Amino acid sequence: MPTIKEILNTMEYGPAPESTKEAQAWLEQHGRAFGLFIDNQWSEPGELFASTNPADAAKLADLTQATGSDVDRAVAAARAAQPGWQALGGHGRAKVMYSLARLMQKHARLFAVLETLDNGKTIRETRDVDLPLVARHFYYHAGWAQLQAEEFADYRAVGVVGQIVPWNFPLLMLSWKIAPAMAAGNTIVFKPAEFTSLTAMLFAEICVQAGVPAGVVNIVTGDGRVGEAIVNHPGIDKLAFTGSTEVGRLIRIATAGSGKKLSLELGGKSPFIVFDDADLDAAVEGLVDSIWFNQGQVCCAGSRLLVQESVQDKFLAKLRARMDKLTLGSPLDKSMDIGALVDPVQQQRIAGLVESARAEGCEVYQPKCEIPANGSWFPPTLITGASTSAAVAQAEIFGPVLVAMSFRTPPEAVQLANNTVYGLAACVWTENISLALDVAPQIKAGVVWINTANQFDAACGFGGYRESGFGREGGREGMYEYLTAKSEDARPATPVVEAKAKAKASAPAAGGAFAIDRTAKLYIGGKQARPDGAYSRAIHGADGAFIGEVGEGNRKDIRNAVEAAHKAGGWAKATSHNRAQVLYYIAENLAARGEEFAARIAAMTGSRNAEKEVQASIERLFYYAAWADKYDGLAHQPPMHGITVALNEPVGVIGIVCPNESPLLGFISLVAPAIALGNRVVVVPSEAHPLSATDLYQVFDTSDLPDGVVNIVTGSADELARTLATHSDIDAVWRHDGSAEGCAEVERLSAASLKRTWVGGAKGRDWYSTAQSGGRAVLAHASQVKNVWIPYGV
Numbered sequence: 001m002p003t004i005k006e007i008l009n010t011m012e013y014g015p016a017p018e019s020t021k022e023a024q025a026w027l028e029q030h031g032r033a034f035g036l037f038i039d040n041q042w043s044e045p046g047e048l049f050a051s052t053n054p055a056d057a058a059k060l061a062d063l064t065q066a067t068g069s070d071v072d073r074a075v076a077a078a079r080a081a082q083p084g085w086q087a088l089g090g091h092g093r094a095k096v097m098y099s100l101a102r103l104m105q106k107h108a109r110l111f112a113v114l115e116t117l118d119n120g121k122t123i124r125e126t127r128d129v130d131l132p133l134v135a136r137h138f139y140y141h142a143g144w145a146q147l148q149a150e151e152f153a154d155y156r157a158v159g160v161v162g163q164i165v166p167w168n169f170p171l172l173m174l175s176w177k178i179a180p181a182m183a184a185g186n187t188i189v190f191k192p193a194e195f196t197s198l199t200a201m202l203f204a205e206i207c208v209q210a211g212v213p214a215g216v217v218n219i220v221t222g223d224g225r226v227g228e229a230i231v232n233h234p235g236i237d238k239l240a241f242t243g244s245t246e247v248g249r250l251i252r253i254a255t256a257g258s259g260k261k262l263s264l265e266l267g268g269k270s271p272f273i274v275f276d277d278a279d280l281d282a283a284v285e286g287l288v289d290s291i292w293f294n295q296g297q298v299c300c301a302g303s304r305l306l307v308q309e310s311v312q313d314k315f316l317a318k319l320r321a322r323m324d325k326l327t328l329g330s331p332l333d334k335s336m337d338i339g340a341l342v343d344p345v346q347q348q349r350i351a352g353l354v355e356s357a358r359a360e361g362c363e364v365y366q367p368k369c370e371i372p373a374n375g376s377w378f379p380p381t382l383i384t385g386a387s388t389s390a391a392v393a394q395a396e397i398f399g400p401v402l403v404a405m406s407f408r409t410p411p412e413a414v415q416l417a418n419n420t421v422y423g424l425a426a427c428v429w430t431e432n433i434s435l436a437l438d439v440a441p442q443i444k445a446g447v448v449w450i451n452t453a454n455q456f457d458a459a460c461g462f463g464g465y466r467e468s469g470f471g472r473e474g475g476r477e478g479m480y481e482y483l484t485a486k487s488e489d490a491r492p493a494t495p496v497v498e499a500k501a502k503a504k505a506s507a508p509a510a511g512g513a514f515a516i517d518r519t520a521k522l523y524i525g526g527k528q529a530r531p532d533g534a535y536s537r538a539i540h541g542a543d544g545a546f547i548g549e550v551g552e553g554n555r556k557d558i559r560n561a562v563e564a565a566h567k568a569g570g571w572a573k574a575t576s577h578n579r580a581q582v583l584y585y586i587a588e589n590l591a592a593r594g595e596e597f598a599a600r601i602a603a604m605t606g607s608r609n610a611e612k613e614v615q616a617s618i619e620r621l622f623y624y625a626a627w628a629d630k631y632d633g634l635a636h637q638p639p640m641h642g643i644t645v646a647l648n649e650p651v652g653v654i655g656i657v658c659p660n661e662s663p664l665l666g667f668i669s670l671v672a673p674a675i676a677l678g679n680r681v682v683v684v685p686s687e688a689h690p691l692s693a694t695d696l697y698q699v700f701d702t703s704d705l706p707d708g709v710v711n712i713v714t715g716s717a718d719e720l721a722r723t724l725a726t727h728s729d730i731d732a733v734w735r736h737d738g739s740a741e742g743c744a745e746v747e748r749l750s751a752a753s754l755k756r757t758w759v760g761g762a763k764g765r766d767w768y769s770t771a772q773s774g775g776r777a778v779l780a781h782a783s784q785v786k787n788v789w790i791p792y793g794v
């Protein structure tokens with residue numbers, strides 16, 4: 001028997017196992033075999049697959065591999081239930097969701113044990129992190145249901161949503177998906193990951209107890225084939241996916257042109273930056289929470305340690321000492337830090353990556369710990385000496401493996417932090433608040449934790465930049481993912497007359513390409529530029545008469561324009577007051593030449609409303625100038641001692657293909673919100689009527705608009721849109737020229753670098769209507785939310 005002094009010296013605890021009695025009894029009660037949960041009914045178990053405990057490889061239960069017709073039934077049930085669920089009203093839905101939250105709390109221990117059995121994560125985490133957050137998510141969103149009519153009055157539910165989640169946080173991801181969808185009035189077809197479906201089965205039972213009406217929540221189990229059936233189902237209006245970037249890409253391609261709303265929460269390779277003035281001991285603890293939480297199977301794990309060179313040795317020594325103390329073993333033992341990996345497949349994948357790093361000469365540090373004989377395990381691992389381009393430094397390992405690198409200066413830290421295709425999260429450790437708040441906005445990531453790590457809350461949006469996906473979960477912004485602006489329903493069909501004009505402009509007989517003479521040039525980097533191909537196209541008026549020529553832009557012109565846009569990065573840092581001033585100035589200079597612009601519109605389109613269009617364009621510039629310094633972020637107060645600042649950041653460089661109708665107003669309605677929020681744009685003006693845009697060059701030149709903020713490339717909308725969608729340095733593409741096929745192509749091609757897209761499809765837009773062509777919905781397309789967590793330090 002050790003003395004108390006000895007215990008305090010070694011800090012070793014005896015085992016403290018959690019009982020599995022209730023969870024095993026619950027599994028027994030179901031005969032260890034589950035059917036599907038559709039329309040509040042359980043189907044008989046069908047073709048089965050096993051779910052095992054990754055900590056000892058023992059089988060827990062069998063689950064049903066859903067078929068295509070099961071998915072059909074689930075979608076049909078959800079469709080039938082949606083109007084009733086909507087009609088229940090905000091308060092009605094809030095009551096049901098509140099009841100769900102209460103029941104989740106009541107059964108928290110059973111859920112936690114079942115999750116640990118199924119996933120292998122420690123009971124400490126399921127009990128103290130996952131379950132409290134799950135309940136919080138339902139409470140918080142019950143609140144949004146209650147306030148929906150007031151706070152989202154101009155929006156309606158999207159309809160039937162398909163939701164697919166991974167295995168790393170089975171129940172937490174379920175709540176992140178289902179709670180906002182329910183709150184907004186949608187009905188749901190949900191698919192858990194095939195490794196970890198059991199807590200979703202228990203949740204289905206809780207739904208019945210909580211009084212969730214039949215068909216509101218439908219749960220189908222199975223592998224990726226079931227996911228595909230949901231993705232491709234025509235009855236699904238919106239898809240929300242969390243998982244690997246590869247599958248996210250497939251889903252983007254599969255849904256292109258379908259009109260389905262889409263949010264993707266994908267992989268990451270998040271940096272954990274330690275400056276030399278950081279509280280190093282606290283940073284070590286933060287790192288433990290960042291990379292060894294859930295065995296590193298966390299999309300936002302701080303898997304790349306960037307430590308300032310001057311403290312590198314000291315910090316790594318502390319880190320190794322801490323790693324030596326991490327306990328690995330039965331996830332049901334309350335004193336374990338590290339549990340089992342979800343499946344041997346993951347264990348082999350991780351081991352392969354670590355071995356390849358070793359073979360490349362990296363140093364691999366692993367504490368001596370006893371690995372249990374059965375199940376899938378991997379010790380905490382630190383890799384040093386990897387080059388920035390090494391596979392372990394770039395690929396998402398999704399395991400307890402940390403790769404450490406050093407930097408000398410803050411700019412170098414930012415550069416290394418951003419040296420990844422991902423952009424999910426980052427941690428910044430420093431005692432210098434100025435440095436922290438200087439670095440946070442420069443990191444391309446959806447979440448930045450200052451002096452903390454892996455904090456989550458329902459009130460604070462979560463989601464990525466770049467190839468980490470798009471869309472947010474949590475907070476007000478998360479609600480918009482499950483809502484559609486009512487104004488969208490009234491969008492008109494694209495006017496046929498404009499389509500004819502477009503055909504005429506590009507028909508070779510009327511205006512085939514010919515060697516360049518005097519022509520409206522392109523506008524790149526604040527200068528008029530001849531098109532690279534030295535070709536132009538003729539533009540004819542509504543009466544068929546030749547009225548001018550514009551340059552025929554090509555791939556190289558777009559490349560030059562994108563380069564110019566990147567050079568104009570200072571625009572993102574300009575004050576919003578300054579950006580508003582420039583927009584007002586553009587409006588003023590446009591007004592001074594109003595008659596000339598009206599005459600041009602009339603000549604191109606035959607419109608009798610040309611003057612009205614110019615006036616509306618001036619007003620739209622005022623409108624977005626007004627918004628420029630009012631589209632502020634939020635300061636959330638999550639349940640912690642601190643704040644989370646939600647910043648609305650620009651998306652970056654946006655490629656825009658403008659509509660043919662209202663060629664000036666359409667152009668302004670898309671360009672103005674983008675630049676108001678600090679984006680730079682590469683714009684393809686109306687293919688049929690581009691001269692209003694080329695006439696704007698002089699307006700821009702005299703309005704203090706910095707060079708490269710707006711770049712204009714005229715020519716074929718299809719060809720240029722294709723180039724925009726495939727260009728790797730463009731962050732988003734908007735296409736609104738009414739070409740359904742063209743829009744689908746933009747969505748499909750954007751999948752390669754997971755750009756954000758905003759496409760109009762076959763429908764047009766009333767460009768005069770602020771409801772359809774303005775408002776927060778448009779500003780949301782022009783921005784992305786970064787949540788910066790700032791705990792108070794005392």
Ligand code: NAI
Pocket residue numbers: 164165166167168191192193194222223224225226227228231242243244245247248250251265266267268298299346349396397398
């Ligand atoms: P995955 O992306 O294949 O699976 C996630 C979910 O998507 C599962 O429910 C799966 O059944 C479903 N799915 C698979 N193929 C599908 C398809 N074609 N269409 C629709 N749904 C489909 O992830 P997986 O295979 O479980 O893990 C592989 C790697 O992905 C991990 O090692 C990790 O690197 C990464 N990953 C990243 C996650 C994140 O949150 N960022 C979560 C899970 C995995």
